[in-house]
Amino acid sequence: xxxxxxxxxxxxxxxxxxxxxxxxxxxxxxxxxxxxxxxxxxxxxxxxxxxxxxxxxxxxxxxxxxxxxxxxxxxxxxxxxxxxxxxxxxxxxxxxxxxxxxxxxxxxxxxxxxxxxxxxxxxxxxxxxxxxxxxxxxxxxxxxxxxxxxxxxxxxxxxxxxxxxxxxxxxxxxxxxxxxxxxxxxxxxxxxxxxxxxxxxxxxxxxxxxxxxxxxxxxxxxxxxxxxxxxxxxxxxxxxxxxxxxxxxxxxxxxxxxxxxxxxxxxx
Numbered sequence: 001x002x003x004x005x006x007x008x009x010x011x012x013x014x015x016x017x018x019x020x021x022x023x024x025x026x027x028x029x030x031x032x033x034x035x036x037x038x039x040x041x042x043x044x045x046x047x048x049x050x051x052x053x054x055x056x057x058x059x060x061x062x063x064x065x066x067x068x069x070x071x072x073x074x075x076x077x078x079x080x081x082x083x084x085x086x087x088x089x090x091x092x093x094x095x096x097x098x099x100x101x102x103x104x105x106x107x108x109x110x111x112x113x114x115x116x117x118x119x120x121x122x123x124x125x126x127x128x129x130x131x132x133x134x135x136x137x138x139x140x141x142x143x144x145x146x147x148x149x150x151x152x153x154x155x156x157x158x159x160x161x162x163x164x165x166x167x168x169x170x171x172x173x174x175x176x177x178x179x180x181x182x183x184x185x186x187x188x189x190x191x192x193x194x195x196x197x198x199x200x201x202x203x204x205x206x207x208x209x210x211x212x213x214x215x216x217x218x219x220x221x222x223x224x225x226x227x228x229x230x231x232x233x234x235x236x237x238x239x240x241x242x243x244x245x246x247x248x249x250x251x252x253x254x255x256x257x258x259x260x261x262x263x264x265x266x267x268x
Contacts, residue, residue: 017088020063028060029140036144048204052141056206062098065137066091069129079128080109080219098133105131105212110220125218135213138205145204 010018032055039047055061069075070085078084085091108125115122127135143159150158155166173179196214200207 011089013092014088017092022067025060025063028058029055029064032058032061033140033144036141037148040145040148045204048145052145052205055141056137057100059095061137061140062095062133065098065133065140066094068136069132074126074132077126078109079126079131080106081128081130083129085129094130094133097130098137100206100209103134103209103212105134105216107216108218108220110218123220125220131213131216134209138209142203142205149204 032051036048036051036055039045039051066085070091076084076086085094106128108127111124111126112121113124114120147158147160153169155161155163155169196211199214200210203210
């Protein structure tokens, strides 16, 4: 006598996730990012905004953003809603729910981690999975502009740069005989006191979304937290202004006027 064994079928949502052609997804996103770089170099800011809008509303961009936040080191760390996307069904549902209209970020969950000294604690803000996916999506559109316009000698939070590149640049500069001076600086309370108006003017992304992130708040104590992904990228707009300021200061001390340089782009 033959017995039948029931086998659970894969849901249509899981099948959609498993059927994604990731090479095609990366190719589509890369193609749009290249066009954003070309428009940035030509200072066609209207074209840049149009291409960023196209990328952040594309299926390829949304799928890649969800994949990045569900396959990184923090994929099992929930936000204030205690949700994680650990199944293909949840991931594809998140892709379809990744919409600009009606989007309202939730407060960040505050936790504390030990600093490298092993004594003091560093506050860390954890967004929800939905907010992380929105940040990853807009980072895909922001990164090409940042990499094109950022300071040539900034190395932090750059995808194609490392500490070794910074060391190599230091060696190239300091190898010259008799360097006149070296400046070391730290921006005091950078994440606490940075002007929101400055960010909204200079960070080249959807200002409505950016303002919502800046006003999202957090659940916890003490000072405002650091965010994921896009947060590290937006700070790369400061070294350009900082180096320009240092260049003018050094020229003043030397009695010279530096050549005209390009200031950071004002985003309208």
